[in-house]
Amino acid sequence: MEGLLPDLEVIRKDFPILERTLAGGHPLVYLDSANTxxxxxxxxxxMVDHLERHNANVARAMHQLGAExxxxxxASRDTVARFLNAPSRDEVIYTxxxxxxxxLVASTLTFAQEISTEAATFGPLGEGDEVxxxxxxxxxxxxxxxxxxxRTGATLxxxxxxxxxxxxxxxxxxxxxxxxxVVSLTWVSNMLGTVNPVREIARRAHxxxxxxxxxxxxxxxQMPVDVQxxxxxxxxxxxxxxxxxxxxxxxxxxxALLDQLPPFLGGGEMIATVAMERSTYAGIPHKFEAGxxxxxxxxxxxxxxxxxxxxxxxxIRAHEEAITAYALDGLASLxxxxxxxxxxxxxxxxxxxxxxDSIHPHDVAQVLDSRGVAVRAGHHCAKPAHARFGVQxxxxxxxxxxxxxxxxxxxxxxxxxxxxxxxxxxxxx
Amino acid sequence: MSQMPGQDLDSLxxxxxxxxxxxxxxxxxxxxxxxxxxxxxxxxxxxxxxxxHLEGGGDxxxxxxxxxxxxxxxxxxxxxSVMTELLIGRPVHEAAAVHAEFLALMHGRGTIEPDEDVLxxxxxxxxxxxxxxxxxxxxxxxxxxxxxxxxxxxAEPTPTPSQSPDQEEQA
Numbered sequence: 001m002e003g004l005l006p007d008l009e010v011i012r013k014d015f016p017i018l019e020r021t022l023a024g025g026h027p028l029v030y031l032d033s034a035n036t037x038x039x040x041x042x043x044x045x046x047m048v049d050h051l052e053r054h055n056a057n058v059a060r061a062m063h064q065l066g067a068e069x070x071x072x073x074x075a076s077r078d079t080v081a082r083f084l085n086a087p088s089r090d091e092v093i094y095t096x097x098x099x100x101x102x103x104l105v106a107s108t109l110t111f112a113q114e115i116s117t118e119a120a121t122f123g124p125l126g127e128g129d130e131v132x133x134x135x136x137x138x139x140x141x142x143x144x145x146x147x148x149x150x151r152t153g154a155t156l157x158x159x160x161x162x163x164x165x166x167x168x169x170x171x172x173x174x175x176x177x178x179x180x181x182v183v184s185l186t187w188v189s190n191m192l193g194t195v196n197p198v199r200e201i202a203r204r205a206h207x208x209x210x211x212x213x214x215x216x217x218x219x220x221x222q223m224p225v226d227v228q229x230x231x232x233x234x235x236x237x238x239x240x241x242x243x244x245x246x247x248x249x250x251x252x253x254x255x256a257l258l259d260q261l262p263p264f265l266g267g268g269e270m271i272a273t274v275a276m277e278r279s280t281y282a283g284i285p286h287k288f289e290a291g292x293x294x295x296x297x298x299x300x301x302x303x304x305x306x307x308x309x310x311x312x313x314x315x316i317r318a319h320e321e322a323i324t325a326y327a328l329d330g331l332a333s334l335x336x337x338x339x340x341x342x343x344x345x346x347x348x349x350x351x352x353x354x355x356x357d358s359i360h361p362h363d364v365a366q367v368l369d370s371r372g373v374a375v376r377a378g379h380h381c382a383k384p385a386h387a388r389f390g391v392q393x394x395x396x397x398x399x400x401x402x403x404x405x406x407x408x409x410x411x412x413x414x415x416x417x418x419x420x421x422x423x424x425x426x427x428x429x
Numbered sequence: 430m431s432q433m434p435g436q437d438l439d440s441l442x443x444x445x446x447x448x449x450x451x452x453x454x455x456x457x458x459x460x461x462x463x464x465x466x467x468x469x470x471x472x473x474x475x476x477x478x479x480x481x482h483l484e485g486g487g488d489x490x491x492x493x494x495x496x497x498x499x500x501x502x503x504x505x506x507x508x509x510s511v512m513t514e515l516l517i518g519r520p521v522h523e524a525a526a527v528h529a530e531f532l533a534l535m536h537g538r539g540t541i542e543p544d545e546d547v548l549x550x551x552x553x554x555x556x557x558x559x560x561x562x563x564x565x566x567x568x569x570x571x572x573x574x575x576x577x578x579x580x581x582x583x584a585e586p587t588p589t590p591s592q593s594p595d596q597e598e599q600a
Contacts, residue, residue, distance in 0.1 A: 023437065362473060362502035362566065363442075370438040379474040386474070392500050393474045421442075422503075 001405055003322030005315055012402050014040040014307075026372025029407045029414075034190055034218060034351040034398030035376050036240045039304075043243060046303035050296050058295055059269060059286075073295050076302030077285070083305040084235070085226040086252050093251040093258075093285040094293050098217045099140035101236035101251035102184070104288060105213055106144035108261040109182065110151050115260050117233075120209020122181055125152040131182045132175055132210075134159040134167055134196075135388050136189045139381040141215045145184060154181070161388050165192040165341035172204060180210040187219035187230075191382040191396065192341030193324075193348035195219075202231025211257065217241060218349055221400070222320045224313040227252050239297060244304030248297035251288070258284045265290040308401070316401045320350035323399040323408060327352055330412035336424065337415070340389055351398035353380065356415070358424045361395040367421055368395075371414040440556030441563070442503065449507035449550070454514050459496040464577040470569055475501030477509065477569055481577040483521065490521040490582070495574060504554075504563050509570035511550045521578065527551075531571055535564050 005011055012018050015038045020028045030038060050072060056065035058073045081089040095101040109115070114123040122129065131145050135158050149156040157175055160168040167185075176183065183205040188195050202212040213234045219225055220237040227235050234257065239248040263270060263281050267290035272280040281287050308316060325345035331337045336357030342348045356364050361377035368375055376396045379386050386393065397411055458465075462480035469476050482494040495513045499506060512531075516524045530547045531554070539559035543552035557567045 360502035360506075362475075362504070362563070366441065366560070366563070367438060378472060383474065392476070421438075422447075 001322055001326065003318040004405070005311065005319045005401060008319075008402075008404060011311065012404070014042065015402050016041055016044075018402060022372045024370065024372070029371075029373040029410045031397040031399060031403065031407065031411055032374045032376050033221075033400035033403070034241070034349075034396065036246070037221060037243045037400050038402065039245070039300075040243055040307050042307050043245070043300050043303045047245065047296050047300040050299045055296070057292055069295060073293065073298050076298040079302040079305055080250055083309055084252055085228055087228060088255060090284050091252055091255055091258065093253070093288045094298055095236075095249040095251055095288075096247060096294070097240075097249040098215065098236045098238040099249070101249045102140055102213070102215065103144045104251060104264045105184075105234055105236075105253075105261075106148045108264050109211075110148045111262050112260065113262075115181075115211070115257070117206070117209045117211060117257070119206060122209070125154045125181060127153040128179055129154040129181045130157050130177070130179045131155070131184070132157045132159065132180055133183075134185045135161050136165075136167070136192055136194060136382065136385045137184075137186055138190050138215065138217070139383070141184055141186060142384065145182070159185070161192075161385070164343070165189075165194050167194070167196055169197075172201075176201075176204045176208055176210065178208050180205065180208050182211045182213060184213035184215070186215040186217070187225075188216075188222070188349040189341065189382070189385070190218050190351060191353050191380045191385050191394070193351045193353070194341055195223075195347060195349060199229070199231045206231070218351065221308070222350055223317040233257050239301040239304065242301075242304050243307055244301035245297045248294040248301050250301075255284065258288070263290075264288050267291045269293070311401060319401055320399060321345045323403050323405070324348065324350050324352065326405050327397060327399065327408045327411070330408055331415075334412065334416055334419065336419065340391065340394060350400065350403075351396055353394040353396040355391060355394055356419065356424075359418065359422050361393045363422065364395045364415070364418055367418040368411070368414045371410070371417065373411050373414045375411070437556075437559065441560055443553040443556060445511075445550050445553035446503060446507040449510040450503040453506055453510040455496060455510065455517065456498075457496055458498050459494060462494070462496070464580040466573050466577045466580070468569055468573040468576065470501070470505070470565055472565075473502070475499075475505050475566065475569060477501065477505070477573050479509075479570060479573040479577055481574065481581055483578070483581050488520075488522065492516045492519050492521060492524050492578075497570065499570070501569065502566055504557055504566040505569045508554060508567040511553070512570050512574060515549055515551060516574065521582070524578075528571055528575060532568070534558060535567055
């Protein structure tokens, strides 16, 4: 199969969990990587080594372990900056996850007094200002902007979707206008799989002086991402979807913008000096990193991006596309399956949400699980996108660099079994 | 690749459950009713609108009708259907005892032997208790019934029989 990673069997050996068998002796077929990815041994080892040999708090411990821990933490930031082609390491801010990163942006913009972009100066946000998002966003890129607009009186506007799961750009000239202050959208949809034309949208947004925020939670794991080329002013992703640990997310932002945003959380580490009447704040990145950061998680994340970078992001993208195409073919071979979103692999990322006629997604996932096949069922934190297509919930399979064609076969076979189990095979109703 | 399903799967998907799923009893929203509630399962998006109609007051209150519109998986749909069969026509205090028995079964992690005399078709859900992720599916309608019944009893200690709160079509 063209596009597959040439060393797929070697790569699989890097992930100890893939050796697992589940109840009934079924080997694990892990197709829930858009939810969270599995972790290679090198990430596990890096974290264990840090905890066993270098553990100390960062930046404030005046001893050798403190110096080692601080060096490891900041080396991770260097690695992530390099991985994203960030112009400056200081523009890489560690958060708890992508949700917190998006909340950081929306929350600080809520309180920002004045923001200057290359084409506009505005603030504080209020009536008449507009924030533009899309109907395919994850709830984490919806709710923070609802909070911002409710708190400031600004208006929340939405890109609609076309029937084939693309952004409806027909009204872009009206949606992006001189009142638009923020355009925040996902690069790759976690439900529809759609890969959005973010550079073009960013170009249009910048013409009116709007800030462009990209949720790259599903993009960074599976395609080359160069923040300077992306058009983003701010780009966020989460560590645990790029083979790293949970508990750490990344916010990259242009220094010129980050310097204008007020602090997010107040506390230790984010200050220059504190007096009883007022405090002054540290520069980026520490301004946005109050409190003890996720240290061992940062070490794990650094190891993770080193790992996927060594495999090669272009190669991972090719692999995902090959597996996705194969899975789409497999799904098309069964009756009564409706795939949501774009129908061809090159238009989409490695997550495929689908409906099975007359069987609820929960029941699909339950029967698949009894065969060792792990998928996700539900609304995938994208209720507006489901509502757009008149679907309450769906089943989603999502692959990653360790996914094999044989696993896709097992998935399709288990799906056929599910239809037989519920007696809906060949049901044409 | 034609292995038999794990025993667990068949204990979850009992014939009774699949029968109720395919042919739900007492489905649809009906008048009269004194309380209507809308419950959702936020993790999966299952939704249920449920109406309760009580007749008589105080200790004599009887569950005259439970009607519903639901969207959800086989477990939640079947649980709703079975619940209406069990509760309609019973005095509220008896229905509350059945509710308590079903809750205990669901929270028993598969260790409780269900009492068929109390739970009827509800005993088919004993296997669900072994699937922690599905317990909330089975309980959605039972929680909604309790919520609605509490609203009726709390708001109107002696509900007037056959009086609909208003004639607006809410469904």
